[in-house]
Amino acid sequence: MVRVLLEKRLEMMEKPTDLPHVALVDPFLGNAESDLPKPEGIAATWWRAKPPVGNTHPGATLPFGMVSACAYSGAYVTGYGRYGLSLSGGSPPVAFGAHEALGLAHFQQSGTGRIRMYYNYLLTTPLGPAGLEERTVRQPLADEVAWPGYYAGRLCGVNVGFEVTPMEKGMKHRYRFPEGAPVAVAVEVSAGGLLIEEMGTYPQGATLKADGNAVSGVVVMEGIPVHFHVKAGKAEAFLWEDDEEMAATSYELTLEKQKFRPTFGFGFRGREGAELELSFGFSLQEAENAQRSCGAESDFEEVVRKAAEAWEAVLSRVQVEGGSAEQQEMFASALYHSCLKPADFSGENPFTRKPGPFFLDLSTLWDLYKTQLPLMMTLWPEKGAAFVEFLVEVAVREGGFPVSYLMDNVPDRFTKQATGLCHAILEDARLRGIEADWERVLSLLWRTSQSGRGRRSRFGEYGRKFQVDPLSHTLDISYAHFCMARMARAVGHQVIHDRASALSPHWRNAFDPVSGLLREDSTYYEGENWNYSFRFQHEMKSRIELAGGKTRFAALLDKFFGFSEASHGERLFRFEGLNNEPDMEAPYAYLWAGRHDRTARIVRRVMQCQFTTGPGGLPGNDDSGGLSSWFVWSATGLFPVCGQPLMLIGSPLFPLSRWHLPEGELVIECLHHGPENVFIEEAFWQGQPLDRAWLRLEEFRKGGHLRLKMSDSPTDFGSRLPPPDFAP
Incomplete structure (x- = not known):
C-alpha cells in the first residue's frame, strides 16, 4: 500500500517543467564511479591520480545553502552511497553491499576527498513496528527522485516514503507511513561523520528538551555548537538514550559521560498510517535563532516551489543553446554543482556570535580559487562582497587568511597543501568589481604574511630563502606577492607595492632551467612536477623564456x-x-x-x-x-x-x-x-x-x-x- 501512496505523493511533486533550467539538472550526476565515454586519441594517454568518482550527492539544498539533507549510509565521502575510503587512482572500494540508508542526515560535503569533517548531523530515521531497535538497521533505498531543492525516496525496510526540501536555515521532512503501521521517527543527536574508521564525529556535550510536539537542543561537535529546533505536525515528542525511551523530558550529556559515547536523541509519534511532517531549524549561535529558522507553519509544497524558484534564478544566469540533450543536462548540472559551496552561514558565526557574513565548507580552496570562486564573484558580486568580508573577519580573528575552513575549531586552516591562496582570491575579487575596503584588505594581507602566523609560516621562509618546499608553494607565495603588489598599486600604497614587487619574481627558483619544468627534488601533492609546471604565472613571457x-x-x-x-x-x-x-x-x-x-x-x-x-x-x-x-x-x-x-x-x-x-x-x-x-x-x-x-x-x-x-x-x-x- 505504501508504494501506491508514495507514487501518488511523488506524482504530486513532479519536477517543475515550467522552470526550464531546474528541469535540466540531474543531482545524481557524479554520485558514483565514473562511467565515461571511451577515451580516444590523446585522451587515452592521460592518467588519474585519484579514484574516478565524483563524490557528489543528490540531497536537497539551496544555492550556496547553509543546510542540506540526504539519505545516509555512512559511506565515503558524503555519507551517501556504497563506497569506502579511497585515495588513489583505482576504482573506489565498495564498503556496503547494497544501496542502503540508515535514514536522512543534515549537512553534507560535496565532491570532496580526504578531509577532516564530514558532518551528517541529526540522523533522522522513520521507525517500524520494532521501534527504536530498527534505528540501526540498514534499509534498501529505492524510488529516489531529486531536482534542485528537493529530494525523495523510499526506505524499504519500514516501507516508508520520505521527502525533504530546504529553507534558508532549516529543512522540512515529510514521511508517508503504511496504513495501519505505527507512525514514529527517531532523530539521533549523537550521530556524525562517516561509518569509516577514524571518520566519525562524536558529541562533546548536548542538551535536549521536549515540549509537546517540539524539541529544542544543542549538540557540540568538533567544538562547534549546533543549535536545533524541531517541530512536528500532529505528533508527540519523546527522548531516548541507548535505544531506550526516557520518561524525562530533558537530557544533558556531560563531558565525563562522553567517553561512553552513548547514542541519544529524540523522536515523534503520530497516528497510525499517517503522513508526518517535521520542520528543522538550525543555528550555530542561539537557540532562538534555530526556533525562528524552523518555519514550522510553512506549507511543504510552497517550500519546494520556493526552493526551485531560487535555483531557477541562479541557473538562468548562464544560458546555452544548441548542442545535444545530454550536453544541455551536463551543463545545467555543472552549474548546479558550481553553486552548492561555499555554504552561506551568514549571521551564524559561532566564534564571534555577532551578525555578519560567514561561510563554511571551504574544504578545497586550492581548487575553488581557479574556477568556482571567479564564477561566483562574476555572477553574484553581492555574494562576493560578503565572502571578502568573511575572509577579512577570519584574518582579524585568527591572524591569517585560511586555505580551508570547515565547521570545526581546529588549528589546521593555514597549513594544508597550498599557501597564500586568499591573496589571489581577493585581488581577483577587486578586479571583478567587488566592493570592499581594499586598503584594509591589503593591510591585512601584508601584515598576516610578514608577521605573526605569517612569520612562522612558509611566507617567512620564502622571505628568507626565496623559495620553500614543496616547490608548488613557492609558486603560490610568489603569486601572492604579485597580487599584493597589484592591489597596492591600485590603492596607492607605495611601500607595500615596492616590497611585494621585490618578492614576486622568485617563482623562477622552483624551476629547472635545463628541463624547463619544476624541479624534481620536491614533493608534490596528488601529482608530480609535470602537473604543476604549467600553472599560470604573472610573468608568462619569462616563464616561456626559461623553458627555451x-x-x-x-x-x-x-x-x-x-x-x-x-x-x-x-x-x-x-x-x-x-x-x-x-x-x-x-x-x-x-x-x-x-x-x-x-x-x-x-x-x-x-x-x-x-x-x-x-x-x-x-x-x-x-x-x-x-x-x-x-x-x-x-x-x-x-x-x-x-x-x-x-x-x-x-x-x-x-x-x-x-x-x-x-x-x-x-x-x-x-x-x-x-x-x-x-x-x-x-x-x-x-x-x-x-x-x-x-x-x-x-x-x-x-x-x-x-x-x-x-x-x-x-x-x-x-x-x-x-x-x-x-x-x-
Missing part, C-alpha cells in the same frame, strides 16, 4: 598532453584529465605559445571524454564545484585567470551562450559550429575583427558580442598576440 622559448614550451606541453612521446630516459607524467585539479588550467597555457589550436583540441576532448550524464558522469572528485565550474567556463568558450584582468578564449561546446552579467549581457556565438569544428578561424568582438585569443576583463564584465567562425582544421588564430604580462 615558445617552440620548446609548446613541445613540453605536447609531451604532457600526449601529442608526442617522452625522450629516451625522460621521466614524464601526463595530464590528469581533470580526474584531479592541479593541472586544470594547463590546456590554456598553449595560448602564451601562440598555439590556440592545441588548446581547442584538448578542451573539447576533455569535454567529450571526461564528462557525461548519469551518476558516473564526472572523471574525479567534484571538489565543491571546482571541477564543474571548469566545465561551465570551458563549455561557453572562456576561462578565467584568477588574480589577473584576463579572460581566455577556448573552444565553445555550444553554438550560443549568454552570460547575464551585472553590467551587461555577454553573447558568444559560433558560426559553422559542429562536433568536429573545434578550431577558431576568425573572431569578432563587437563586430570588429579580434586577433587575440583573450579578452580584457573589463571587456568581459561590460558584456558584448563575441562571434567565432569555427573550422575543422587547425588555424593560426591567436598566434600573433599572446595574453599580456602584468607588471606588479
